[in-house]
Amino acid sequence: MAVRVFEGKDHAAAYLQYRIAPDELITLLQRLTHQFNLAVDVGCGSGQGTILLAPYFTKVVGTDVSPAQLEMALANSSPPNVSYRECPAEELPFASGEVDLVMAIAAAHWFDRKRFLLEADRVLRPGGCLALLSYTMDFELEYGGVSNTALNDICEECIVVYNHSLS
Numbered sequence: 001m002a003v004r005v006f007e008g009k010d011h012a013a014a015y016l017q018y019r020i021a022p023d024e025l026i027t028l029l030q031r032l033t034h035q036f037n038l039a040v041d042v043g044c045g046s047g048q049g050t051i052l053l054a055p056y057f058t059k060v061v062g063t064d065v066s067p068a069q070l071e072m073a074l075a076n077s078s079p080p081n082v083s084y085r086e087c088p089a090e091e092l093p094f095a096s097g098e099v100d101l102v103m104a105i106a107a108a109h110w111f112d113r114k115r116f117l118l119e120a121d122r123v124l125r126p127g128g129c130l131a132l133l134s135y136t137m138d139f140e141l142e143y144g145g146v147s148n149t150a151l152n153d154i155c156e157e158c159i160v161v162y163n164h165s166l167s
């Protein structure tokens with residue numbers, strides 16, 4: 001069951017106005033992605049991160065469970081290759097192996113991460129990129145037979161490398 005705390009229209013409007021768009025992280029993602037056909041921004045909210053992907057991919061789809069957030073995303077002007085779908089992160093409306101980049105900005109901590117990671121693995125093409133962008137790593141990841149500690153250690157390592165690349 002998805003956590004529904006982003007539903008109000010006023011909340012969605014304020015979010016669109018005040019959310020900081022992470023341009024430099026998108027630049028980093030370009031370096032980590034090898035094919036640029038389809039990118040999916042899961043838990044896209046009002047679409048600030050979604051539209052940043054548009055110059056680099058043939059098609060970009062933002063997905064979210066909140067109709068109010070998606071309404072705001074649609075009201076905000078989007079490039080023609082960007083579209084939005086209402087769906088849970090754990091049930092993405094894409095064929096297996098169809099997606100080049102699955103991204104979630106400040107959203108994965110709300111997901112059922114065990115189901116989301118399995119779903120991301122299903123839709124990503126072999127060698128595709130999963131990018132979980134977050135303010136903190138104050139949550140656990142769980143995937144298949146891989147231990148939580150191993151996955152979180154990998155994320156911590158990425159954070160350290162990224163912070164180092166900024167300094």
Ligand SMILES: C[S@@+](CC[C@H](N)C(=O)[O-])C[C@H]1O[C@@H](n2cnc3c(N)ncnc32)[C@H](O)[C@@H]1O
Pocket residue numbers: 001002003006019042043044045046047048049063064065066069087088089090104105106107110111112
């Ligand atoms: C903090 S907002 C981040 C929005 C956007 N990614 C950004 O960076 O501005 C989290 C978003 O995740 C969505 N969300 C939460 N749980 C979800 C789920 N299980 N499936 C899809 N979206 C979800 C919420 O509706 C909300 O729009």
